[in-house]
Amino acid sequence: MYSLMSSPxxxxxxxxxxxxxxxxxxxxxxxxxxxDSWICKCVxxxxxxxxxxxxxxxRNANMAKxxxxxxxxxxxxxxxxHMLKYPDAQVISLGIGDTTEPIxxxxxxxxxxxxxxxxxxEGYSGYGAEQGEKQxxxxxxxxxxxxxxxxxSDIFVSDGAKSDISRLQVMFGSxxxxxxxxxxxxxxxxxxxxxxxxxxxxxxxxxxGNIEYMKCNPENGFFPDLSTVSRTDIIFFCSPYNPTxxxxxREQLTRLVQFAKDNGSILVYDSGYxxxxxxxxxxxxxxxxxxxxxxxxxxxxxxxxxxxxxRLGWTVVPKELLYSDGFPVAKDFNRIECTTFNAAxxxxxxxxxxxxxxxxxxxxxxLVGFYKENTNIIMETFxxxxxxxxxxKNAPYVWVHFPGQSSWDVFxxxxxxxxxxxxxxxxxxxxxxxxxxVCAFSHRGNVLEACKRxxxxxx
Amino acid sequence: xxxxxxxxxxxxxxxxxPKHWATDGSKRMxxxxxxxxxxxxxxxxxVLKETGEKNIQGFGHVDPRFWITLICLPALFCxxxxxxxxxxxxxxxxxxxxSEICRRELEHTQKYPHAKLIKLGIGDTTEPIxxxxxxxxxxxxxxxxxxRGYRGYGAEQGNMExxxAIAQTFYRDMGxxxNEVFVSDGAQCDISRxxxxxGSxxxxxxxxxxxxxxxxxxxxxxxxGNFKEExxxxxxxxxxxCGPESNFFPDLSNTPRTDIIFLCSPNNxxxxxxxxxxxxxxxxxxxxxxxxIIHDSAYAxxxxxxxxxxxxxxxxxxxxxxEIxxxxxxxxxxxxRLGWTVVPEELLYSxxxxxxKDYNRIVCTCFNGASxxxxxxxxxxxxxxxxxxxxxxxxxxxxxAKIIMDTFxxxxxxxxxxKNAPYMWVHFPGLRSWDVFxxxxxxxxxxxxxxxxxxxxxxxxxxxxxxxxRESVIEASRRLKNLLK
Numbered sequence: 046m047y048s049l050m051s052s053p054x055x056x057x058x059x060x061x062x063x064x065x066x067x068x069x070x071x072x073x074x075x076x077x078x079x080x081d082s083w084i085c086k087c088v089x090x091x092x093x094x095x096x097x098x099x100x101x102x103x104r105n106a107n108m109a110k111x112x113x114x115x116x117x118x119x120x121x122x123x124x125x126x127h128m129l130k131y132p133d134a135q136v137i138s139l140g141i142g143d144t145t146e147p148i149x150x151x152x153x154x155x156x157x158x159x160x161x162x163x164x165x166x167e168g169y170s171g172y173g174a175e176q177g178e179k180q181x182x183x184x185x186x187x188x189x190x191x192x193x194x195x196x197x198s199d200i201f202v203s204d205g206a207k208s209d210i211s212r213l214q215v216m217f218g219s220x221x222x223x224x225x226x227x228x229x230x231x232x233x234x235x236x237x238x239x240x241x242x243x244x245x246x247x248x249x250x251x252x253x254g255n256i257e258y259m260k261c262n263p264e265n266g267f268f269p270d271l272s273t274v275s276r277t278d279i280i281f282f283c284s285p286y287n288p289t290x291x292x293x294x295r296e297q298l299t300r301l302v303q304f305a306k307d308n309g310s311i312l313v314y315d316s317g318y319x320x321x322x323x324x325x326x327x328x329x330x331x332x333x334x335x336x337x338x339x340x341x342x343x344x345x346x347x348x349x350x351x352x353x354x355x356r357l358g359w360t361v362v363p364k365e366l367l368y369s370d371g372f373p374v375a376k377d378f379n380r381i382e383c384t385t386f387n388a389a390x391x392x393x394x395x396x397x398x399x400x401x402x403x404x405x406x407x408x409x410x411x412l413v414g415f416y417k418e419n420t421n422i423i424m425e426t427f428x429x430x431x432x433x434x435x436x437x438k439n440a441p442y443v444w445v446h447f448p449g450q451s452s453w454d455v456f457x458x459x460x461x462x463x464x465x466x467x468x469x470x471x472x473x474x475x476x477x478x479x480x481x482x483v484c485a486f487s488h489r490g491n492v493l494e495a496c497k498r499x500x501x502x503x504x
Numbered sequence: 505x506x507x508x509x510x511x512x513x514x515x516x517x518x519x520x521x522p523k524h525w526a527t528d529g530s531k532r533m534x535x536x537x538x539x540x541x542x543x544x545x546x547x548x549x550x551v552l553k554e555t556g557e558k559n560i561q562g563f564g565h566v567d568p569r570f571w572i573t574l575i576c577l578p579a580l581f582c583x584x585x586x587x588x589x590x591x592x593x594x595x596x597x598x599x600x601x602x603s604e605i606c607r608r609e610l611e612h613t614q615k616y617p618h619a620k621l622i623k624l625g626i627g628d629t630t631e632p633i634x635x636x637x638x639x640x641x642x643x644x645x646x647x648x649x650x651x652r653g654y655r656g657y658g659a660e661q662g663n664m665e666x667x668x669a670i671a672q673t674f675y676r677d678m679g680x681x682x683n684e685v686f687v688s689d690g691a692q693c694d695i696s697r698x699x700x701x702x703g704s705x706x707x708x709x710x711x712x713x714x715x716x717x718x719x720x721x722x723x724x725x726x727x728x729g730n731f732k733e734e735x736x737x738x739x740x741x742x743x744x745x746c747g748p749e750s751n752f753f754p755d756l757s758n759t760p761r762t763d764i765i766f767l768c769s770p771n772n773x774x775x776x777x778x779x780x781x782x783x784x785x786x787x788x789x790x791x792x793x794x795x796x797i798i799h800d801s802a803y804a805x806x807x808x809x810x811x812x813x814x815x816x817x818x819x820x821x822x823x824x825x826x827e828i829x830x831x832x833x834x835x836x837x838x839x840x841r842l843g844w845t846v847v848p849e850e851l852l853y854s855x856x857x858x859x860x861k862d863y864n865r866i867v868c869t870c871f872n873g874a875s876x877x878x879x880x881x882x883x884x885x886x887x888x889x890x891x892x893x894x895x896x897x898x899x900x901x902x903x904x905a906k907i908i909m910d911t912f913x914x915x916x917x918x919x920x921x922x923k924n925a926p927y928m929w930v931h932f933p934g935l936r937s938w939d940v941f942x943x944x945x946x947x948x949x950x951x952x953x954x955x956x957x958x959x960x961x962x963x964x965x966x967x968x969x970x971x972x973x974r975e976s977v978i979e980a981s982r983r984l985k986n987l988l989k
C-alpha cells in the first residue's frame with residue numbers, strides 16, 4: 046500500500062490538499078450508506094489496506110516521473126505551515142508571483158456590465174468561439190502586435206498561459222524533444238514530463254533525461270550560449286525572464302530566431318511580462334524578422350491587469366509556422382482548442398476588452414508602474430546589503446545571489462527569521478541553486494516592511 | 505513558370521519552390537486549409553517575380569465553403585520547421601463535430617440570408633441567467649476593485665466554499681467530501697485533463713453514439729490507434745453499442761474489458777438516463793474488471809424520474825468511478841465556464857496509488873483555476889434562492905423538450921430521450937443522418953445534429969436539442985410538421 050505524505054491539515058491554500066491525510070485515516074468503523082436492498086453491517090476493519098479495492102488500471106508512468114508537487118503549491122504549503130507555527134507573525138509573501146493590487150474600476154465595470162447583460166435577452170450569450178471573441182482578438186492584435194503583421198485570426202484567447210502551454214504540449218505530443226532555460230518556469234518542464242517527452246529524473250544532476258537545459262547565469266548574461274545547445278524540436282523561452290528578471294536584447298533574440306531557423310525548431314516564447322520592460326528590449330518575438338516562421342508566443346493579462354484570478358491570456362500561432370510536412374501548426378492548435386477547451390469565460394473576455402480600451406491601457410500601465418516601483422525598492426535593498434542582484438529592471442522579479450548556499454536553505458532561513466516568503470532558485474531548475482527569487486507583487490507597505498526586515502537580517 | 509493566385513485582394517505570379525515542387529513541375533504536396541470562419545489566408549512566403557522581393561505574404565479570398573486547396577506556392581525561400589506533426593493529430597477525423605455544424609450553419613445563412621434559422625443543433629443554452637446569480641458575479645467584479653475584496657490566484661482545485669457547496673448540494677448522502685471536488689472551467693476541459701492524467705497506455709471504451717470529446721481526446725492523447733474507414737471506428741477504442749435494442753445502455757455481457765469506460769447519463773445524444781439497475785451492473789462490471797468509469801453527469805438536473813443523478817448513488821461507485829459535471833446546462837453557464845470533477849479518495853491505481861493525488865497534480869500543473877467570477881456565480885447558483893431560480897429555467901427547457909417530442913411522435917417517428925435530458929433522439933430508419941440533417945436544414949432552416957457525428961451507432965438518427973426560445977421551438981415544430989407529415 047502506498048505510504049502517503051503527511052503534514053498538518055491546512056485550510057485554504059492551493060496546496061492544502063497535500064496536507065490532508067484522509068487516505069489512511071478513514072474511520073474503520075464506518076458504515077456503508079443504507080440503501081433499499083442493502084444490509085448495512087458495521088464492522089471494525091483492521092486496516093483499509095486489506096479491504097480496499099484497487100483497479101487494474103496502471104498509473105500513468107509519466108506522472109510517476111514527476112518529482113514531488115508542483116513548485117508553487119509547495120511554497121504555499123510551507124507558508125501555511127509557517128503561519129501555523131507563528132500565528133502572530135506578520136507573514137509577507139514575496140514568493141508566488143501573485144498580484145495584490147485591486148483591478149482598476151474601468152476594467153471591473155466592464156466585467157460587471159457583462160455579468161448583468163447575461164440576465165437579459167439581448168445580452169445573453171452562450172458558447173463563445175473557442176478561439177475567443179472576435180473583438181477581443183482584434184484588440185489584442187492591434188494593441189500588442191500593431192505593426193508586426195499579426196492578425197486577429199492568429200490570436201487564440203485563453204484562460205491563461207499555463208493552460209495554453211499545457212494545450213501546446215498536448216498538441217506537440219510525446220515524440221518531440223524540448224529545450225528549456227535553466228532556471229525556468231516549472232510548468233514547461235513538468236508538462237513535458239506529463240506528456241511523455243522526457244526520460245527519468247536524474248537525481249545527481251537534478252535534471253530529467255531527454256530535456257536540453259540551457260543554462261542561464263550571470264556569466265552568460267542570463268542568455269544561453271547557443272553554440273553549446275543541442276538541437277531540439279521545441280525551445281521554450283521566456284522574456285522578460287521568470288525567474289531571473291532580465292529581458293533578452295534584440296540582438297540576442299535575433300540569434301535565437303536564427304538558431305531556431307537553422308535547426309528547424311519551434312520557439313515557444315512566453316512574453317507574459319512584456320509590459321514590465323523599461324528599455325528597448327523587444328516586447329514580442331515577432332519584432333524579430335523571420336520569427337513568424339519559427340515562433341509561437343504565449344502571453345497573459347495576469348500580471349498586467351491583476352487577472353491572476355480572473356483568468357485571461359492569449360497565444361499567437363502565425364499561419365506561416367509549419368510542421369516538417371508543411372502542415373500549418375495553427376490548424377492543429379485550432380483543433381486542440383475546439384476539442385479540449387471551450388473558450389475563456391465570456392465575462393473575463395469582456396473585461397479583457399475593457400483592459401484594452403484607452404482608459405484601460407492607461408490604468409494597466411499605472412498598475413504595472415506600481416509593481417515596478419516595488420521592484421526598485423527591493424533591488425535597492427539587496428544591492429545596498431552587498432548582494433549581487435539581477436533582474437528587476439524589466440520584470441517584477443529580483444534574482445538575488447547567495448553564492449555557495451542551497452537556495453532552499455536560504456529560503457527557509459529568510460522565512461524563519463524574517464517571516465518573508467520568497468522562492469528558492471532551485472525550484473526553477475538546477476542552475477537556480479544559490480539564488481532566491483523575490484517578487485514585487487505586494488502592497489507597498491508590505492514591501493517596505495519586508496525590506497526593513499531583510500536589512501535587519503543581513504546588515 | 506508561374507501560377508496566378510486569384511483573389512479579391514491580390515494577383516501575382518510566383519516562382520516554384522524546390523522544396524515543394526519536383527523539377528518536372530509536378531506537385532509534391534498540397535495543403536488544404538480551413539479557418540472555420542471568414543479570414544484572410546496567408547499563402548506562405550513566395551517571391552514576386554517582377555520585383556524579386558522575398559518572403560512577402562500574400563492574401564487569398566476565402567472560398568464560401570471555407571476550404572481552400574492551396575497548391576503550395578511558397579517560393580525559393582519558404583521555411584518549414586523540422587518538427588514532426590503529432591501523429592495523433594493526424595489521426596483525428598475532419599473537424600470537431602460542433603465546429604463542422606457551425607460551419608454548415610454559416611454556409612446556409614449565406615445561401616439564404618433572409619431565412620429565419622432555428623438552431624436546435626449544438627446544445628447551447630439560450631435563456632438569460634437569473635438575476636440573483638449574475639448580481640453575485642457583478643458584485644464579485646466590483647469587489648475586485650477594492651483592497652479588501654481583491655483576490656489573485658485562487659486554489660487550482662477551486663474555491664473551498666464552492667467545493668463545499670457542490671459536495672453538499674449534489675453528493676450530500678454519498679460521502680463525497682469537498683476535497684474530492686475539483687472545480688473547473690467545464691466538462692470538455694476536464695475530459696482532456698483526465699486524459700492527460702491517464703496517459704496513452706490505457707484502453708478505453710465509449711458508448712456508441714457518444715459525445716465526441718471522449719473519443720477525440722482519446723485520439724489526441726494517443727490511446728486510439730488508427731481510424732478504420734471500413735468500420736468507421738478507431739482500432740483501439742471499444743465502441744459499446746447503445747441502441748434501442750439494448751435500451752440505450754451497453755450490453756455488458758458482451759463487452760470486453762477496458763481500463764477506462766466513458767459513460768454519459770443522462771446521455772448525450774440519446775437522452776437516455778441509465779436506471780439504477782443499469783448503473784449497478786456497470787459498477788459491478790467495473791469492479792470485476794478493475795476498470796475506471798468516467799461518468800459524465802452534466803445533464804443530471806434534467807432527470808424527471810427516479811434515475812440516479814450521480815454514479816456515487818450506487819454502492820461501490822466510489823471505488824471505481826470519477827464523475828464530471830458542469831454548470832453549463834443547468835445554469836446557462838455555457839459561456840461563463842464552470843464545472844467540476846469528483847475523484848474519490850478510494851479510487852486507486854493497480855499499484856495502490858490514489859488517483860486523486862495524480863489528478864491534483866494535473867490540476868496544479870496544467871491549470872490555474874476556474875475564473876473567480878464564474879466561481880462566485882456558481883456559489884450563487886447553489887444558494888437556495890439561486891437553485892430555485894435555476895430550476896425555473898430548467899423547467900422552461902424541459903417544456904421545450906416536451907413540445908419537440910410530441911411533434912415528432914405525432915408525425916409517427918420514433919423519438920427517444922427528452923424525458924430526462926434536453927435532447928431528443930429521432931429515428932429515421934433506412935436514411936443517412938447527414939442526408940436527413942441536410943434535408944431538414946435545406947427545407948425548414950432548422951439546424952439539428954446528424955447522429956453519425958456521435959459515432960457509427962448514430963446512423964439513422966438525428967439529435968434535436970431543447971435549448972431555444974419558446975417561440976422558436978414552436979415555430980420549428982410547425983415547420984417540421986409541414987415537412988414530415
